[in-house]
Amino acid sequence: MKLKKQLPTFAIVVILAAVAYQQQQQSDTAVPADTSRQLGPKRQYDARNDSYSDALKTLWTAVYPHTGKTLYCDAAFSTDNRRERKKYVNAEHIYPMSWVSRALDCGSRKACRENSPRFRAIESDLHNIYPALIDVNKARSNYRFGPVAGEKRRFGVCDFEVDERKRIAEPPSAKRGEVARSMLYLSYQYQLPLDKKTQTLMRRWDGIDPPSDEERRREKIIHREQGRENPFIRRYPFKRTSD
Numbered sequence: 001m002k003l004k005k006q007l008p009t010f011a012i013v014v015i016l017a018a019v020a021y022q023q024q025q026q027s028d029t030a031v032p033a034d035t036s037r038q039l040g041p042k043r044q045y046d047a048r049n050d051s052y053s054d055a056l057k058t059l060w061t062a063v064y065p066h067t068g069k070t071l072y073c074d075a076a077f078s079t080d081n082r083r084e085r086k087k088y089v090n091a092e093h094i095y096p097m098s099w100v101s102r103a104l105d106c107g108s109r110k111a112c113r114e115n116s117p118r119f120r121a122i123e124s125d126l127h128n129i130y131p132a133l134i135d136v137n138k139a140r141s142n143y144r145f146g147p148v149a150g151e152k153r154r155f156g157v158c159d160f161e162v163d164e165r166k167r168i169a170e171p172p173s174a175k176r177g178e179v180a181r182s183m184l185y186l187s188y189q190y191q192l193p194l195d196k197k198t199q200t201l202m203r204r205w206d207g208i209d210p211p212s213d214e215e216r217r218r219e220k221i222i223h224r225e226q227g228r229e230n231p232f233i234r235r236y237p238f239k240r241t242s243d
Contacts, residue, residue, distance in 0.1 A: 050117065055124035056091055058225050063126065063218060071130035071178060072140075072171050073158035092132035094182035095192065096142035097123055103192050118190065126222045127230045128186050130178075136160055143169040144198055145179060177209025181232040188240060189228075211236050 060079045067078050070089060077089045097109055100122050106112035112119040122128070132140075136155055139162050148161040148170040159172040171179050180202040187194045194202065211219075211233045219233040231238045 050120040050124045052113070052120070052124045055126055055129065055226075059091060059126055059129060059131075060085075062225050063221050064131065068131055070132050070136070072136050072160045072175055073133055073155060075133055075158070077131065088134060089131050090134050090137060091129050092137045092140070093123075094128050094130060094179055095186040098142045100190075100192060122186065122190050122192075125186070125189070125228065126226055127189075127219070127228065128182050130182070133158075140169045141167075143167045144195075145169055145171065145183070146198070146201060174209070176205035177211065178215055180205035180209070181211070181215075181230065181236075185230045185232050188232075206232065207237070 060082070064077075064079050066080055067076065069076055071092065071094075075089070077085050079085055100119060101107065101109055101112050104112060104116055104119055106116040106119055113123065133155070136158065139154065139160075143162065144167065146166075146168040148163045148168055153159065153161065161170045162168070183194065183198070183202045184206060186192055187199075215233055219230050223229045223234070
């Protein structure tokens with residue numbers, strides 16, 4: 001009879017132990033706190049906050065809520081009519097994503113997007129994404145930036161020149177600082193390579209073409225929306241500790 005009286009207590013102990021074990025298992029497998037938004041070389045990556053499609057929505061609704069101008073050619077566009085805007089203007093990665101795929105050795109862009117949180121973070125970072133005329137974006141391809149001598153203009157009044165043989169693109173002089181600060185930022189933030197020649201040129205462009213009011217406005221909005229600053233704009237002239 002005493003054993004029968006003790007059974008309910010024993011059952012309760014077993015149930016409580018099972019509940020405690022389940023809670024411990026859930027704690028062990030919980031997603032860690034998001035550390036993907038810190039600045040600097042020791043950054044960690046969390047794909048929960050790094051969606052390229054979400055970044056594009058932010059670009060066209062928060063960064064350019066109604067109107068804007070493309071980076072290379074200052075071509076005006078409206079974001080109120082998405083269908084019309086998509087005929088002429090799309091998003092350009094200043095530091096090409098093909099370079100990123102190669103640097104991370106993660107395969108095709110699709111494979112990198114599926115398997116690399118670091119790639120997803122880079123792909124969605126709006127400090128490296130600018131509006132561009134589709135034809136200009138296509139012509140730039142993934143060419144490195146540099147001087148193009150004697151090249152005829154292909155885009156009317158837009159002084160964007162391309163040397164397809166040497167695979168070099170040259171933006172207008174008034175846009176070179178923006179290009180440089182995007183390239184330098186991505187290299188610094190994600191430890192991505194820049195060859196010595198390109199790095200020297202980007203630093204020169206950064207020095208002779210300081211951030212404009214529009215560039216600072218854009219940086220502030222991106223900082224607010226994504227939690228990441230571009231120190232090459234916000235703290236201009238920014239000197240890295242390795243410099």
